[in-house]
Amino acid sequence: MTFLAPILITAFYGGAIYFATKGAEDNTQKTIYLSSNNALVQKIDRKFNNFEFINEPNIPPGGTVVLDKMNDDIEKEKVNGWLIIADQDLSNLDSTELIVKEAFSVNQKNTINEFLKSQITKQLLQTKGISQSILDSAQVKGGISMVEENESGKMENSSSELKSGVGFIMAFIIYFFIFMYGSMVMRSAMEEKTNRIVEVIISSVKPFQLMFGKILGVALVGLTQFFAWILLSLLFVLGIGKYLSSGIQMPQNMPQGGMNNQQAIQSLVDQNDLIGHLQSLPYAQIIVVFLLFFLGGYLLYSSLFAAIGAAVNQETDVQQFMLPVSLPLIFGLIIAQSVVFQAPNGHLAKVFSMIPLTSPVVMAVRVPFGISWTEIFTSAAILYATFFIMVWISAKIYRIGILMYGKKPTWKDFAKWIRQS
């Protein structure tokens, strides 16, 4: 399970993301009646993507009254909708309506909208004497690329998308594993308490040693899993890299169907770019931040979880304590998603990467964009200092909680136990 769990989790999320993006697409053919008195409209393309337009000369009076025929055709599923372009001045499509029985998705509506606009623009330009060839020659291709100075002063290509992606994946992994391993610690403390083994154990070791040992033990399990995972990923990346570099020397081996040679080479160049971007990431920082903040975040949260596990008597009591403790981390992930994507080095991002309860997640998402080592170590120092304070407080709750049976503890009891010992 040590080796399998990360793979299963990756497969699980990969699958979920794949189905969320691909599986939801509606690929069925849609036939739509097109009615318009405007001569220009007659010239637009009749087919695109999964849509097909069929001319329907019977324009309903006023443009909005649905004819029996159409209703009937839609009913019989001969067509899916009726697009009525009533406007004479095509520079504004406000009076254009798409009549449907079953609503199209937002994507489908937007696709039709964009298609219509681009086709009409094209026709309008042509009426003004601008031909297709002039239009094609005026098309601007490509996009700006970001070049960043790296630590050694060299200029390197940089991709914000890739950085956001890598950062967010790391933040999510940290978030996910803090919860996973944290609750492992909690469950273990709870098991020992409800089984009463704990009395035997703490007659041999101090409660603090037991708690700390438990936290460290689970941390080592976590790190073992991570190293196994990193190793597997490296092998995977190396394998892909080898495949791609062998591909670039032999573009003729690329599949031809639907893609001409030029496109094939372009896509290889793009992939090569991706590898270039991948290589430009600040790996040393990423690895240091990941290990430091995963471990620090886990230690901090698991000491809280251990105290909860020791205090409660049964699983059902856990919920009320878990929620307030987990909120900061969830909050950190939300911050990571919004603020950090927009301004990874902004004030808000900097503040939350110094607050120990959110820093593990926020730091992880920021690191691919490059942060100073000073900032990393300051944040880590705050995180670890908080952990030491928290483990000291948790140990007090743990020490008393673990021998308390019967009534469900409250926050008040926690405060009392901390004061007492």
Added chain:
Amino acid sequence: MSFIQVENVYKYFEDKCVSNNVSLEIPEGEIFGLLGPNGAGKTTLIRMLATITTPDKGKISLNNEPLSSNHSSIIGYMPEERGLYKKMTVVDQLLFFAELKGYTRTQAKQEVKFWMNKLDIVSWADKKMEELSKGMAQKIQFISTILHKPKFLILDEPFSGFDPVNADMVKDLIISLKNEGTTILFSTHRMDNIEELCDQLAIIHNGEKILDGKINAIRQQFFNHEYILEFTNNDMNNIETSDNQFDIIQTQINSFGRKEITFKLKENQSPQELYKQYSQSNAIIGFKEKMPTIHQIFVNQVTSKN
């Protein structure tokens, strides 16, 4: 010299005093019974002796040294409520506890092997705890408590959950440990065990020690000068009706259909005189002093303090 010495120990829980000026002395190599109604403070005292908690006031010493967690390797503790790691195998569980008490892996393996052979449970070695019956699990727990050869053994209700056969086995083990010099404190509600096994006892009530001493001395102390005469023939009504100088406090027919009469002697009367008076009738089959049981003493003591 006492092996364990508890001197004027106080333990407070919030504002409640759960151990109130308790002093005890447990001689080396003896079995000491700790009695008390539920909630009397036995577990609190036991937890202090097992080094789980420390007294707020007073001191506890073991072999003339202040009791500390350094002694944990010579203390064995079996709590009343029991449990082991459900997913662990029997042998891993035992190795874990032995190592927890400071044994090396090799030593631990030897001990585990020895005990598994001794109790004839070798075939359980690779079973998970959750596969075992309650009695089997209790046996494993008992082994895990004594595996490291503790000099001081604390057993809280050691017989609960055992069937009579296993209870006897545990009893024999306790006696053999005592014979090897182990000092044992054991807490129970079962008075028959106390009378059978213990050399000394203490009764705790509301956090205070209300009685302690050697079992026989205590029974002697509460002896009420009562004697029982047993007669073969239960038709001897004349005994009760005849004018006699001895006070009869109870008459009953025992399970063998024989009449038992309990007499209470006055200060100037001797049991010999009592015997003499009735020995003329050939019906006498038994004569014994009626010693109070620990059960009676316990109930009397606790109810009188309520």
